[in-house]
Every structure is written in C-alpha cells, then in structure tokens.
Amino acid sequence: MTTSLKAKLYDRCLAYVQERIDNAAEAMQAAQESANSETKSSAGDKYETGRAMAQLERDRHAQLLAEAQRMKADLEKLDPATESAVAIPGSLVKTSRGRFYISISAGKILLDGTDYFAVSPASPIGALLLGKRVGDSATFNRIEYRVEAIA
Numbered sequence: 045m046t047t048s049l050k051a052k053l054y055d056r057c058l059a060y061v062q063e064r065i066d067n068a069a070e071a072m073q074a075a076q077e078s079a080n081s082e083t084k085s086s087a088g089d090k091y092e093t094g095r096a097m098a099q100l101e102r103d104r105h106a107q108l109l110a111e112a113q114r115m116k117a118d119l120e121k122l123d124p125a126t127e128s129a130v131a132i133p134g135s136l137v138k139t140s141r142g143r144f145y146i147s148i149s150a151g152k153i154l155l156d157g158t159d160y161f162a163v164s165p166a167s168p169i170g171a172l173l174l175g176k177r178v179g180d181s182a183t184f185n186r187i188e189y190r191v192e193a194i195a
Contacts, residue, residue, distance in 0.1 A: 050124040050136050050195060052155055053145045057119055057162050060150045064112035072105035115148045118164075122147055131173045131194055133165045138193040139173075146170050 079098035122134035131137045137144045143160045145153070150162035163170040172182040173191070181190045 047125050047127075047195070049155070050134070050145070053136065053153060053160055053162065054119070054122065054124040054147070056153050056155065057145070057147050057150045058116070060162075061112055061116045061119060061148060065109060065116065068105050068109035068112055072102055072109060075099075075102035075105055119148050128194065129177060131176045131191070133174075135173075136160075136195040137173050137176070137191060138195075139189040139191055141187060141189045144169065144173060146173060 075098050079095050079102060124134065126132075126134050128135060131146060133146050135146050137146065143158065145160050145162045146165055147162050149164040149167055153160045153162055161169075163173075165171065165174055169184050169189075172184055172189070176182060176191045176194075178191050178194055181188050183189070
C-alpha cells in the first residue's frame with residue numbers, strides 16, 4: 045500500500061465531501077428562494093404555512109451544509125503522505141476483512157478494482173482500528189478483523 049493510493053483515496057473523499065457541500069448549498073438556496081417567492085394570498089394562513097415550510101427546509105439544508113463543512117475540515121487535517129506503524133487518522137488499514145481508510149465517513153470507494161471503506165475515526169470500526177498495529181486483531185459485531193498492513 046503506497047502513499048499514492050492514500051492520495052487517491054483522499055482525493056475521492058474530498059470530492060465526496062465537496063459534492064455534499066455543493067448539493068446542500070444549492071438546496072438551501074432553492075428553499076430560501078421558495079420562501080421569498082411566497083406571496084400573500086387571500087387565504088393568509090396558506091402564505092404563512094408555505095413560508096414556514098420553506099424556512100424549515102432551508103434550515104435542514106443549512107444543517108447538512110454545516111455537517112459537510114465539518115467533514116471537509118476534518119479531512120483537511122489529514123496528510124496522505126504521513127506514515128505510521130499504528131493506525132491513526134489518515135491511515136490505510138488492510139485487514140483480513142477489508143481495507144479501511146480512516147478519514148471521514150464516505151462509505152465504500154471502488155478504486156482500481158478494489159473496495160476500500162472510508163470510515164471516520166469516531167465510527168465504531170474506525171475507533172476499533174485506531175492504535176492497532178500489524179498483527180493486532182479487533183472484533184466488531186462478533187467478526188474478527190486481523191490487521192495485515194498499515195500505510
């Protein structure tokens with residue numbers, strides 16, 4: 045496992061989080077425009093309800109945007125060139141049950157025909173792998189994961 049592989053995984057995670065940021069910002073803007081375009085009708089309650097619904101939608105997307113921005117900030121703290129004998133944030137950990145990139149929760153990433161799982165250090169599997177060395181094992185959901193390599 046090489047640094048260039050970690051750099052590719054890092055770039056994929058960055059693209060994933062940027063897409064989330066863009067989508068949330070776009071949806072937030074659309075909801076705001078919807079709230080602004082509601083015009084007062086003879087049935088005043090309908091106007092207020094429409095505005096309130098659009099505002100709730102905008103707030104929901106604002107939360108999603110903030111979460112995605114936090115993920116991006118967490119990701120930007122990592123350096124794909126960092127090597128360590130123990131699993132740390134930014135490590136690529138090959139186990140008997142799969143390959144895990146400890147970074148952000150971006151899910152499965154298919155790269156060069158191999159599946160990798162981008163997991164947050166705060167996720168259950170990410171937390172279990174942190175601090176492990178080659179040869180160590182961790183059990184998650186009664187399944188043993190033996191660490192075979194760390195990059």
